Amino acid sequence: MELLLPALGYFVWTLVAFLIVFFILKKFAWKPIISTLNEREKNIADSIATAEKVKMEMAQLQSENEALMVKAREERAQMLKEAKETKDRIINEAKEQAKLEANKIITDAQASIQQQKNAALTDIKNSIGNMVIEVAEKVIRKELSNKADQEQYIRTLANDLTANQN
Template sequence: MELLMPALGFFFWTLVAFLIVFLILKKFAWKPILTTLSAREKNIADSIATAERVKNEMAQMKSENEALMAQAREERSALLKEARDAKDKIVHEAKEQAKAEAAKIVADAQAVINQQKMATLVELKNQVGVLVLDVAEKVLRKELGNKPEQEQYIQQLANDIKLN
């Protein structure tokens, strides 16, 4: 029955330790974590806006490219076969170059986003780990600081053991 209903002192010290850890985390950890997360959120929003702008530019380039294609079709009837071949070659190269540049820009943006995400996660994990270790060290130092109380507790445990 003792295991189901802990002693009031144990409950009290557990509550005090929890409150200390909670206050330390609130004072030192949450602000840097929230600022890091908000900076990361802003960075991601900026990256998304940049990607959206690039997408819009690509759509504009595509519409401009389609307009150039229509004009080229109108002029095609007036040009010789040799001129037609040269025009098709130039249009094809422009499309390939535009596609390659768009793919490169999108890939670079995704790589930057992933790098920043991983860097933020690593930094966050490191900060949380250091804080946890500091808190654990302080709790253990406090718990192991009272030697007479520990010896009394050990003696009490020894007396409670029933030998058959």
């Protein structure tokens, strides 16, 4: 049991040595240790605050990036839609222009054909009229080669004219 209970002398000298070391440490080492611990605690708190701030900034940047991506997708979709509408409009305008040009060409061609047809008919009529006059002239010259036949023919024509006037 003596080993379990220290003697009073050891206890007192241990207590005195402890108090001396405690006061020396308190006087010389306690303030630097406490200030170092406080400084370390402050650095850790600052690091945690900075990490939280960076985390919040990253979250904000991520949400901004997502918003920008959504906006970019919307703008891309809008640009594609506008491009498609422009393409369709240009194609429709080109089709309408082609139809107008085709109709104009057809109308001009029909007018040209009609004009050429009328000119050809006029030429044919003039040619036929000239041929008829030549044939009639030759027939009349042959038939009216004598004077009696001419007088008889003139009387017949005069009678036909008076009959047509009545």
